[in-house]
Amino acid sequence: MARLRNGTVGRRFTMLYAMVFLLSGIGLIALIYLLSRSDMIRSVPGQAPPGEPATGVAQHVRDLERQLAEVHAQQSRQLLFGSLIAIVVMAAVSLLLGRILAGHVLRPLRLITAATRRISADNLDQRLAVAGPADEVKELADTVDGLLARLEASFAAQRRFVANASHELRTPLTTIRASLDVAVAKPQPAAQTVALAGRVRTELDRVDRLLEGFLVLARAQHGVLPDRVPVSLAELAGEALAARAGAIAGKNLTVEAELASKAWTRGSPALLSRLVQNVIDNAIVHNQEGGWIRLATQDGAGAGDAGTGDAGSGDGGSGDAPWARLVVETGGNVLDQDQVDRLTQPFERLGTDRTGSQESSGLGLSIVAAIVSAHGGSLDLRVRAEGGLKVTAAMPPADPSRPDGPHGGTA
Template structure:
């Protein structure tokens, strides 16, 4: 999750505890020094020299005693000051260690709660923190998080039921309308207007079904529903999509030049159906929004851990699919918004019959559901470069699986 920031609560607690200990030590040492300075030193009586206690000799003797007493007192003060400074330095070091230990102990329950919360995702919302202990602020926080997870689990379950039900309920009237059109056209000698209207309605029904499929795929991906996870080769998916008759026909109609860099590797793990939809959406986007007589480049490859520009923040090793097109120079700010539903680069394409405006948003949701990253870059010389980076599947496990 990255290195902790310098301004963490633990560091602030350490500094706070160390400061309190240090100030307490300074106060104690200052009080000791003041008390020692104000105390009086008693000296045993010294016999006077022969001849009595008067005269010049007695006065000199008294002055010598006073100087000796002052020297002793000054030496004691210096020793006390030096010892106090050493004690202060030692106490400063000890206070830092004690402050760190106390801060760690105080924050340990919060670290455990944070780690447990991070391990909970849309796939295991049934898990709970279930923190045991006295009814203090930490347990209250954990119980609050458990309550939030319960509400999230209920909400996710309701949304998934809605997606499953919508798939059936919305397709039924569409199938009924299509059957009615077929019946009307199948009548003996149908009117020309009826045939033309049926053709137009079939076209709109096809668009509506495509839009419905897009909504359902987007909902499944955003809810993290990944059925039948298995090793999947992005290269195999790309070759399958490139040889699809509909894709070949669309590329031929636009006169596009296709540059392939599709290899047999680039293995990841996930839902073959959703990953296939991701690849097809990227290719469809490259074809539909390309120039007449333009070009497109498709590349699949594996990359190592920490590789720059991998599309996933340079983390673990993974598989990458790159789809690149030429064209006019694009605004990067507009490109960054293309993963939002119904977002397009130009206003005159809002009503385009070739695009539903959901393609890249579905791609972004599928990539995110698989723990990857999607990067859209406007090429300086014109066109768009889309990079989908996904976590790598283990080599042995991937080759034991069945390629799509």
């Protein structure tokens, strides 16, 4: 038994199934023995020698022998029938026992599969850490653990590179901006110099926004949010709308805001503010002239079917769960859902108008998706049948009266 426990998986299967069928064979032999233990030595019915008349006693003996032969034949048929029944029964029992034993042997593989499914990009620090004998199962688990370690290191290196590169690039940009200021500040600068400086400043502003987006995206993807506090999505939405009143008026947009519910959630105020700003900016920048924006915050059941997207890690929009939601709808042309689903990836844009936009870096909705995921929520981008887009960010709810932890959600 010790060798059975410490052997390889193939050896375990071989030995276990061999033992099962061996026990089945022993049981079958024992059953046949029990059925045949009462048999007597078969005798062939006697015949009178040629020319010798049959006497009454001899005829009677032959009749008895014939009857005995018939009994033996009937017993043989019964033994054959019993053996067939025994084979069928033992085959069924062997299959049942084999399945039970195979399930017991393969149970570690099922545990490894379930644990691997629970591990995602947000918790690559988890390991399977399977204990047991050094067999194929443990070798597989150790290989998966090694793969997770390499993936974790790769993700961390990527995030560090984005953050470090963004920081390092700010230094030459600051130098370029200072040089422009010096050139323009000279007495009576040339008109071409002033015009060139203006164009360069515009491009520098775009690069600054792009670098800031990289920093926010790296921080959100890293998932480290030490400053978690209760935050009102309604207050953030109101502040973002007030700050963008000029842009809204410039495109003659109609805004319908339903911010009756404060929709409290728990997280980083800076990142959540950026989330709300990006969603509203997306609705303004990629809206048509004279269009409309409908914005609402929700914190209870009956919020409809919002939040069933695949950009987040939670089920914030499933059913009628009382999750905090920010819902922003816009009108416009009819969009393709497959293309919209890709907007949560960096530098993905929709249509030629978005590709050529001077105000879009292609990071807005990818930053939103990363922030929502870092806070344990879900993001849904859904095209409207009448045209336009509906964006729903569903976040775990929080009780503002409890600064030490959320109410009904996960921190």
